[in-house]
Amino acid sequence: MNEPATPRHAGTGSARPRPGDTGAAVPPPLRPGDTVAVVAPSGPVDPVRLARGTAVLAGLGLKVVTGAHVLDRDGYLAGPDAARAADLQRAWCDPAVAAVLCARGGYGATRILDLLDWEAMRAAGPKTLVGSSDVTALHRALEVRLGLVSWFGPMPACPLLAGPGGPEPRSLDRLSAALSGGTGPVAGPVTGSVAGDRMIVAGSAAGPITGGNLSLLAALCGTPYRLRAEGRIVLLEDVGEAPYRIDRMLTQLLGSGALDGAAGFALGSWTDCGDPWPVLEERLGALGVPVVAGLPVGHGTPQFSVPMGALGSIDAESCSLTWSIRYPAGAL
Numbered sequence: 404m405n406e407p408a409t410p411r412h413a414g415t416g417s418a419r420p421r422p423g424d425t426g427a428a429v430p431p432p433l434r435p436g437d438t439v440a441v442v443a444p445s446g447p448v449d450p451v452r453l454a455r456g457t458a459v460l461a462g463l464g465l466k467v468v469t470g471a472h473v474l475d476r477d478g479y480l481a482g483p484d485a486a487r488a489a490d491l492q493r494a495w496c497d498p499a500v501a502a503v504l505c506a507r508g509g510y511g512a513t514r515i516l517d518l519l520d521w522e523a524m525r526a527a528g529p530k531t532l533v534g535s536s537d538v539t540a541l542h543r544a545l546e547v548r549l550g551l552v553s554w555f556g557p558m559p560a561c562p563l564l565a566g567p568g569g570p571e572p573r574s575l576d577r578l579s580a581a582l583s584g585g586t587g588p589v590a591g592p593v594t595g596s597v598a599g600d601r602m603i604v605a606g607s608a609a610g611p612i613t614g615g616n617l618s619l620l621a622a623l624c625g626t627p628y629r630l631r632a633e634g635r636i637v638l639l640e641d642v643g644e645a646p647y648r649i650d651r652m653l654t655q656l657l658g659s660g661a662l663d664g665a666a667g668f669a670l671g672s673w674t675d676c677g678d679p680w681p682v683l684e685e686r687l688g689a690l691g692v693p694v695v696a697g698l699p700v701g702h703g704t705p706q707f708s709v710p711m712g713a714l715g716s717i718d719a720e721s722c723s724l725t726w727s728i729r730y731p732a733g734a735l
Contacts, residue, residue: 649683
């Protein structure tokens, strides 16, 4: 890291939290003064946006450190694979760091999954990971390797948090609530929700939330981190993909069995994807499970944060995705 950090919650920082309702470990919520690390596991980072984004995080009362290679560049990657993996692992294994935020997406996270020491990361205890788009690969890996809840949300070197006019307020408010465990009563599970604007298939369903960016989920087919949808609510979103490409990727997931047994689908934004609805309705509607759409999750504005691995439910009547997180006793 580029500056030393003081240990978090001295004497208790290494304690494992009690599992959440899905059996996934729930990292403790952040508190003012906690240290968060910003790393770049994927594409190259714009230094101006990074400076703006880290200032936004500091404005939440957090101490921000950055990976040693966060501004490196190697073509379409934020530096060599080994350097990007080292920054992520160093941040995760630092006992002073409470959360790791990915600076941006792009491409490259899949290349470092097999370079990470998962046993060392498991030994470091549960921590919060935040990111979206290409970071879908890390969300899948954390679920498979560590059984950990993580947040699919906006990133500090992207326009929603680092635009010249300041952060998009709704996206920042939801991210802040996600990091801090929200507001309200301190007893019992913490709940959250996001509402869409389109019902594709009526009904309701419940299960752990999984999924993420469609392109990444298709790319992970045949790997240890492939999507397993059985009994789960599957979040899907993408950007810049023509409808025929969305069709091709859904067909790949369907043919590989990745979507077998899905409890339901929550569809986020499809920014610059033309008119994706006919193909989404055809390919997913035929599965006979509830499908809600138009959720502000993914690449659109605003971008709300969703906990991957948490217990979720979808309700077509209200066109909503709701979740419940049970934090460790005494964490809130």
